[in-house]
Amino acid sequence: MHDKSKTFAGALPLQAARPAAAHSSSPDDELHRQILWLISGRAVFIFLGLNLAGAVDVLPLRIGLFPFASFLNVLTITLSGTYLLLWRNRYNLSFQIYLQFAGDLILTTILVAHTRGIESPFVSFYLLIIIYSSLTLGRIGAILSSALCAILYSGLMTASQFGMLPTGGRRMELEALTFRLSLHTLGFFSVAFLGTYLSMRLHAVQEELEEKIGSVRHLQRLNERIVSSIRSGLITTDLRGSITVFNSAAEEITEKRGPDVLDGPVQSIVGDELWSRIRTADLMKDSRPLRHESWVNTPGGCKRFLGFSVSPLLDQGGQSMGYIISFQDLTEIKRLEEEIRLREKMAAIGRVAAGIAHEIRNPLTSIRGSAEVLRSRLSLQDRDARLMDIMLRESDRLNKFVEDFLSFAKQGKHVRQAVEVVSLLKETNTLLEHNPILRDGHKIVLRIETPQVMVPANPDQLKQVFWNLWQNAIRAMPDGGTLTISVRKAEDGGAQILFQDTGVGMTQEEKANLFQPFQSGFSGGTGLGLSIVFQIVDDHKGNISYESEKGRGTTVTVYLPSDGATVKTLSVY
Secondary structure, eight states, X not given: OOOOOOBSTTSSBOTTSSOOOOOOOOHHHHHHHHHHHHHHHHHHHXXXXXXXXXXXXXXXXXXXXXXXXXXXXXXXXXXHHHHHHHHHTTOOHHHHHHHHHHHHHHHHHHHHHTTTGGGOGGGGHHHHHHHHHHHXXXXXXXXXXXXXXXXXXXXXXXXXXXXXXXXXXXXXXXXXXXXXXXXXHXXXXXXXXXXXXXXXXXXXXXXXXXXXXXXXXXXXXXXXXXXXXXXXXXXXXXXXXXXXEEOHHHHHHHTOOHHHHTTSBTXXXXXXXXXXXXXXXXXXTOSSOEEEEEEEEOTTSOEEEXXXXXXXXXXXXXXXXXXXXXXXXXXXXXXXXHHHHHHHHHHHHXXXXXXXXXXXXXXXXXXXXXXXXXXXXXXXXXHHHHHHHHHHHHHHHHHHHXXXXXXXXXXTOSOOEEXXXXXXXXXXXXXXXXXXXXXXXXXXXXXXXXXXXXXXXXXXXXXXXXXXXXXXXXXXXXXXXXXXXXXXXXXXXXXXXXXXXXXXXXOHHHHHTTTSTTOOSSTTOOSOHHHHHXXXXXXXXXXXXXXXXXXXXXXXXXXXXXXXXXXXXXXXO
16 A cells, blocks of 8 residues: 555545655755855845945945945855855855855945944944844854954944044044944844844744654654554545545555545445435434445456445534545455355255155155056056156156255265375266267366375265266356366365366356255256255365356366365355
């Protein structure tokens, strides 16, 4: 089955549908993303903000020989290009942050120095540098940036006092100068403290979020494993019947792949009859699940008897949002039930068989003996002689029926010994090759795949099994055909004998009644031959299976265990 998932409105994960969500990014990936935002944000801010400031005469006209606005634009493009090149090559991410931090300090200091010094409206840019340094570099970045900003601002104030700035600046009293410097320094460090606190809180929240996301993913994977490990087929649908969950057991049982049926109609899996019952049933009121059993055809051509259980799929508010359909393959259970019923019927017949045989066989023997005496003593006309022959022939047929009945009733009372199956099969086949039911169009092929295989069995009973299966195969080919008899050693050392004919095959009804007593498919048959075969194989703790299709022949496989202790099954295809 498939480690794939999707959630259906908070319900079960969808098996074999789509890949699970990717894991969260690493710290380096997060820093790499932050650097890109920093580069992009700086470029947009300078191009829009500072050029707009130039339009309202906040910026000076020139810096040396160059227009001030053009100088800033070229400098911004050069720095941004350098930063992007380093970012793309993922060169030492921490170094990139410090490099941009230093560049921004220099750029801001130049900007402040050329726009009225300490009176410049761009002094607040120092605060922006401190904020992003705190968020990206943590406590160290906050302390370093606030200290450097304070030093640079102090330098600008000193230069302004001595008239060293390009714009001249104005002189201030020492008290006012000290107060202003202290106030800005306090502001710088306060912003650094606030940025550090926010950075720590942000990292704490991120770690908590990652932990919760990890827990959710763990629960999701556990949920997926539980659904995938359930040995019952599991399907969930929405209210319209579209499949949203299809676990691995459902794939195995139905022989259909999850991706092929997801979002498709559930009727393609459960059939129209069950879907009609689901639609008309009030599953919310009935505390018991809706149960249903039916035969289902798989894409591989097999028929499987499935047992379904349907319950409503509820959301957090207790409202129905779809259906949960669980099902199991009950094919073997169904076959075992049929086998048990067949055994019970045979046992009931067997209990009365001995009594019937005695009640019929004794007078039948007297009648036939009397008829023989009368025919030998009397001179009969041709018409009377024919009637006497009919009486004797029908007496023999009735006696054969009684003998078959006794064989059917007396299973389990024979002494077993080590039997070499290959030799016994060859011997039986040699005798059968002279059977009068063979025609010129019949061909017998004996295929020995193992030189010797021993099983504990009664040889006379095994001969009876081979004889009945051989005769049935020949009768199934009235116009001629090929009977292939194969014998091989099973994996556990037992014997596997196959009778494969090219005859008329069987209908579903004929297959359903195959081992039933008195159900003969041939004229003149007693209907006990295959019942006796079943009894003998069952008594030897083996099994018998068959495959047959009308017009395409029949293959019967007899398995006899080497230790006589194999679990018995009856397989029908």
